Amino acid sequence: MQVAANIVIGVVAAIHAYILVLEMFLWTTPRGRKAFGLTPEFARQTAVLGANQGLYNGFLAAGLVWALIAGGTAGYQFAVFFLICVMIAGLYGAATASKRILFVQTVPATIGLVLVLLAH
DSSP, rough: OOOHHHHHHHHHHHHHHHHHHHHHHTTTSHHHHHHHOOOOOHHHHHHHHHHHHHHHHHHHHHHHHHHHHHHHHHHHHHHHHHHHHHHHHHHHHHHHHHHIIIIIIIHHHHHHHHHHHHHH
């Protein structure tokens, strides 16, 4: 069960690392604009905001990676905390920005949390 939990934690971390790249470095590119449904003008106007969002997603990814590296009790605590953070961020994003966020962020984080709790 722990192996499955670690795999899902890694996937959730990778998702957030990718979101970091999209928001911090690709926000104004065709790929970034398509991902977030932005016009070129709006993307240019909000690039700093996108980069800020990306940084926060990077912190979520870093916390999950740290959970994997630390292992033991500390890793368990980090995993639970950061998976809950991802779930809350996903719920808020789904309620305020796009329902798609529920499936991209909240569902994988919830699966990860269930697996972490079952493995503990």
